[in-house]
Amino acid sequence: MYYAKGRPGCRRVSALVRMAFILLVTFASLCTAVLADESGEVQELEETEVKAVVETYLQNYARAAMLYEAVDLRTGSVYEPQFVPAWEGEKFWMNGKEVFLTELQKNIQFMEKKAAYYAAVRQMQNIYREDLQLHFTYRSVKIEEYSARVSVRQTALFYYTDSNRQSVYETGYVVDLVKFTGRWLVANVSDGSSFDGTYKKNPDFDLAAAVAEFSAGMEVEAVLTAPYEPDPTAAAARILYNGKNAAAYASTYCRPDEKTSREFYNPRFKSFAGVGGDCMNFASQSMWAGFGGSQTAAAIDGHAVPMDTQGAETWYGRSTAVGTKDSQILNWISCSSFWKYLNGVKNETAGSNHSMENGMYATIITAPQYGSITGVSSEELVGAIAHVSGSGGNYSHAIVLTAATGNQRGEIWYCSHTADESHVKLGDYYFGPIRVYIPRYMRVGTEAKPVIHPEPVAPVLVNFSERVGFQTETPQTRLSVAVQAPDGARTHAALTENAASCLAEFWFTQPGLYRVECTVMTAEGVIQELVYYIRCAEKGIRSSVTDPAIDPEEEVPWLIIGTEEEEVPPETGETVPSESGETQTDDSAASVLPPPTEETDEPLLVPAA
Secondary structure, three states: OHHHHOOHHHHHHHHHHHHHHHHHHHHHHHHHHHHHHHHHHHHHHHHHHHHHHHHHHHHHHHHHHHOOOOOOOOOOEOOOHHHOOOOOOOEEEEOOEEEEHHHHHHHHHHHHHHHHHHHHHHHHOOOOEEEEEEEEEEEEEEEOOOEEEEEEEEEEEEEEOOOOEOEEEEEEEEEEEEEEOOEEEEEEEEOOOHHHHHHOOOOOOOHHHHHHHHHHHOOOOOEEEOOOOOOHHHHHHEEEOOHHHHHHHHHHOOOOOOOOOHHHOOOOEOOOOOOOOOHHHHHHHHHHHHOOOOOOHHHHHOOOOOOEOOOOOOEOOOEOOOOOOHHHHHHHHOHHHHHHHHHOOOOOOOOHHHOOOOEEEEEEEEEOOOOOOOOOOHHHHOOOEEEEEEOOEEEEEEEEEEEEOOOOHHHEEEEEOOOOEEEEEHHHHOOOOEEEEEEEEEEOOOOOOOOOEEOOOOOEEOOEEEEEEEEEEEEEEEEEEEEEOOOOOEEEEEEEEEEEEEEEEEEEOOOEEEEEEEEEEOOOOOEEEEEEEEEEEOOOEOOOOOOOOOOOOOOOEEOOOOOOOOOOOOEEOOOOOOOOOOEOOOOOEOOOOOOOOOOOOOOOOEEOO
16 A cells, blocks of 8 residues: 555655656757757758759760860869879779779869760861750759769750741750869769760770761762662552651650650550550651551541551550550560561561552661751651661661751751750761661552541641641542630631632640541542641740851861860860660650669768878
8 A cells, every 4th residue: 555655755756857858858858859859950951952052063074065165174073183193193983893093084074074975076067056945853962971973964955046937856864073172073974875985984085086977978879779660550558668657756746845745745545655665656646647657546546547556567556445465566666666567577478668559658768877867858858767877886866857958967957856846957966877668559459448648747836827738639529627625615717618728727725636527528538537636835936047058068167175284175076976765665765865863782982081
């Protein structure tokens, strides 16, 4: 009873002890919270500083390599003049080994030569741009006490001086930094390009020789296979290709700005972005549009003509509807499988180019490294697709050629998916060998051949007008065009009878996709319908260009940045290797430049003990 009841004095002491303990725990928790807040603030400040250093350096590199400005790329890096040679004995840990500061400085010297190289070869091709904007999206920022690694995607928006359409290009960078003398400094920059793969292990490479190699390569002729001679007698059983339609489709369904890009994919097709890459899928969609494919659920789900569903080899896409497996459509979504579809497998199948069955026939051109795409007119290149270098090697990434003013790479534009890029010049980034496919016709038989041939329209600017509608090879009984605006409002734009075309001038007043419905009643009373879309944009298209009209006969000045002791005078020059991308379904690559390098367990840069 005594211990159970306890004495009043003991109970008071116990209560005081408990109260003191609670106060102590509360105080400790508050201190921990304060320290945690302070630690978080410090980490946030460090991250802000690291990002600022990275963005400043990449902006300077872009000014040097894309705008050809004389920018000192040593600024903000371990190669700043005050560190050379005063700190040459300083050591750091990098990727598990001890590295001298002088070795890290070679990384920055490499970036100087890389910028000079790209500036030289781009100017050689008369590639100039303006209104450059850079946007940065961070994938990861990993900071330790004296080192940091940043994975960042840079999206560049600009106008070429000889074009009125805005271009969008993205690059993935991994940037290593060290904290040295109290500052964060850039120690290494990598973008996964083939240029880095070729030259970074040998930063002392001969820049002048590399440029001269590019110059010589530009003169090498392309090889033309599968030539095309129109055959009027076979026209009744063929759908002829309209490259402008393919180019308009590609321009409609690629990213228009720095924002998330995949919302601009055609939602009626399954996307392979993130599951192998969407590049060849997008290229096939564009060719399908060039053959007059109708963008209705019934046509796409049912693999209607001009998709090829017959014979030993087929070529058709996969919609968002169930019922089709990826393994059934490899010729549509894989670069290597599309090549085999056209050319066949040795000793097994003949391939569509060598067959009399229903299927595609295409001219094929192989251009060597640095070489122009010769053998055809520039007009024929519009709407062609190309297999370029990717992470899977040569010809492993697909792009769509959307405009051309000549046959040199600096005169040809492209669009692509994963990486999502719009209206970029081929000669800006792709220097390796290229295989170009120019679809000519699809063999379908007279009964399956559609009547309607849509009029191609690339994206238009809001509050401007464009001609919409379609044509037919022969006069039809009744033809009509209806246009549905993004808000659902429907307009009957044109109606004709006993004619071979139905066209109307239409004003686009809302941003978004306009649905164009084309309808024909034939002499036999058969109704045919075809649907396509036109994108209306609020920005990204301007009314004039500011081509500097560089004389191609003149030598183009370019800069090799010299050492502190010796300035190297400007010389004449040209370009080198291309840049690669992420892997597409099978072996198809999905981007010119890969996304930021995946995080690894490699140690970051840390000061040596």
